[in-house]
Amino acid sequence: MKLNKRIQKINGLLIKYYGIPERNSRIPDPVDMLIGTILSQNTNDKNSFQAYKNxxxxxxxxxxxxxxxxxxxxxxxRIAGLGLQKSKAIKELVSGLMKKYGRISLDNIIHKANTEILDELTSFNGVGLKTASCVLLFALDRDICPVDTHVHRTLNRIGIVKQKTPDKTFNALHEDFPKGIAHSFHTNLIRLGREICKPSNPVCTKCPLFKICGFEPKNLKSSVLPTGSSFMLLDHI
Ligand code: SF4
Incomplete structure (x- = not known):
């Protein structure tokens, strides 16, 4: 099966299991999204959202x-951790925008093609491919699926890509990514990675992708799924 069709198949199974994820009814400002994504690194949604609000x-x-x-x-x-690095990254970002565009805004580039925007954004210190692609998905509503550690791990276990790093998985995935499903695919995969396809002891017996997943050996011991919120920071900025 072609990559495009396999992605659609996974998306369909995840929607059947989790439903269509809610989206923020208000499209966030792209600079706010960049700041929110910097704050979200190496912490949980609750703490990074509180840091953003502060x-x-x-x-x-x-x-x-x-x-x-x-x-x-x-x-x-401070509540989001790595305060020194994150505050430096935020300062460098706003200073870089001011220097490059004469104002703290992405208005000059938001009408460009995806690859051009990714190149522009990743030219700023502290902005990697994941952060830049979050802006494209959440603030510009493009057909781009950011690849974090959860998305990278689950897609490689399932076997639709075979890549060593999240950035390589991102590039492989977008060779043939379907239109119109990026938000649900990305959001539900992160949820799967947090709750079921965990780094160690994935709960394969409860996984909606069990039949199409190529990971071996699967973990066939039953395990209790965590309960709790599926809150996604980037849909609340
Ligand atoms: S079957 Fe297991 S390894 Fe495969 S995606 Fe599901 S939880 Fe992950």
Whole structure:
């Protein structure tokens, strides 16, 4: 089966199991999305969302973030961890935007093709392919599926790609990615990776992709699925 059809098959099975994920009714500002994605690294949705809210409460506009001292930003985002690195990345981002475009906005590039936007965004310090592709999916509604550690692990276990890093998985996936399913595919795969296809001891017996997954040996011991929220930070910015 071709890659495009296999992705659609997985998407259909995940929707049958989890439903169609809710989307933010308001399209977020692309710069807010970049900041939110930087804050989301190496922490959970709850803490990164709280850090985002703290930051926006103290500095409501991006211009205020631009003028703020790095240490003041670090104070507001401490709950998300890695305060030094993340505050530096945020400062470098807003400074880089100002230097390159004369304002803290992506208006100059949002009408470009996906690959051009990815190239532009990843040219900023601290913005990797995952962060840039989150902007394309969540803020610009493009047919792009960001690949984080969960998406990378599950897709390689299933066997639709065979790649060593999330960035290589991203490139392989987008050689033939179907139109119109990126948000549900990405969001449901992350949920699968957090709840079922976990890094160790995947709960294969409860997995909706069991029949089409090529991972061997599957874990056939039954296990209790975690309960809780499927809150996704990037749909709440
Ligand atoms: S069957 Fe097991 S290894 Fe395959 S996707 Fe499901 S949980 Fe992951």
């Amino acid at each position: 930051l926006k409460k103290r500095f409501p506009s991006n211009e205020e973030i631009y003028k703020a001292r790095r240490i003041s930003i670090e104070k507001e985002i």
